[in-house]
Amino acid sequence: MELFEAMRTTRAMRRLDPDRPVSDEDIWTIIEAATKAPSGGNRQVARWLVVTDTERKAKIGEIYGRSWKAVRGGYVAALGDDAPTAILTSADYLSDHMGEAPVIVIPCSRTEDPASIYPGCQNLFLAARSLGLGTALTTVHRLNEAEVKAVLDVPDDVHTWAMIPVGYPLGRWGEAKRRPIEETTYWDTYGEKRPRSA
Numbered sequence: 001m002e003l004f005e006a007m008r009t010t011r012a013m014r015r016l017d018p019d020r021p022v023s024d025e026d027i028w029t030i031i032e033a034a035t036k037a038p039s040g041g042n043r044q045v046a047r048w049l050v051v052t053d054t055e056r057k058a059k060i061g062e063i064y065g066r067s068w069k070a071v072r073g074g075y076v077a078a079l080g081d082d083a084p085t086a087i088l089t090s091a092d093y094l095s096d097h098m099g100e101a102p103v104i105v106i107p108c109s110r111t112e113d114p115a116s117i118y119p120g121c122q123n124l125f126l127a128a129r130s131l132g133l134g135t136a137l138t139t140v141h142r143l144n145e146a147e148v149k150a151v152l153d154v155p156d157d158v159h160t161w162a163m164i165p166v167g168y169p170l171g172r173w174g175e176a177k178r179r180p181i182e183e184t185t186y187w188d189t190y191g192e193k194r195p196r197s198a
């Protein structure tokens with residue numbers, strides 16, 4: 001798949017087919033792509049915890065759902081009338097189905113700062129997209145992170161930064177809707193905009 005097309009169509013895919021397995025080889029491939037990303041001082045602090053065990057997935061899925069339900073109200077209140085219904089509906093769906101994803105990838109590190117984790121996550125999302133696999137970056141489990149760590153035997157000094165469901169999408173790949181770049185890009189001084197064609 002062409003890189004720019006992959007970037008345009010890599011979305012938060014929260015509805016995944018629970019009955020279509022993902023091959024180990026595809027998991028290795030997307031994690032290998034993740035490891036090609038930069039990390040501070042090339043220390044390669046990320047550890048990728050791949051969860052395929054049905055019972056453990058169900059347990060961490062339940063923790064995820066509970067965490068989402070705890071933050072949902074605050075999220076809706078913060079956004080007020082602008083709360084995007086489609087995102088909420090799909091986030092609600094994931095909160096009820098996280099544990100049924102064929103695979104859940106949990107990026108971990110011993111560092112206190114996740115900055116060296118997210119570039120790898122994005123590589124993983126793009127690689128998954130090119131294989132036809134949907135993913136979603138989620139972090140709300142961190143509200144109850146200790147419980148997740150207990151299920152997966154994660155040592156006390158290791159952080160679990162995200163919970164990433166991986167599977168074949170039930171829906172279609174759409175193009176990500178984003179603010180126009182002319183609005184979000186400044187030239188030379190903060191706030192100084194320029195039309196793209198100039």
Ligand SMILES: Cc1cc2nc3c(=O)[nH]c(=O)nc-3n(C[C@H](O)[C@H](O)[C@H](O)COP(=O)(O)O)c2cc1C
Nearest residue numbers: 010011012013087091094137138139140141176177
């Ligand atoms: C740091 C971060 C944390 C996120 N946490 C969650 C989460 O806990 N649950 C969830 O459903 N989506 C989560 N998302 C996904 C965003 O809601 C999603 O990227 C955004 O709505 C854009 O979606 P789109 O790419 O499909 O347009 C998170 C995204 C980021 C970058």
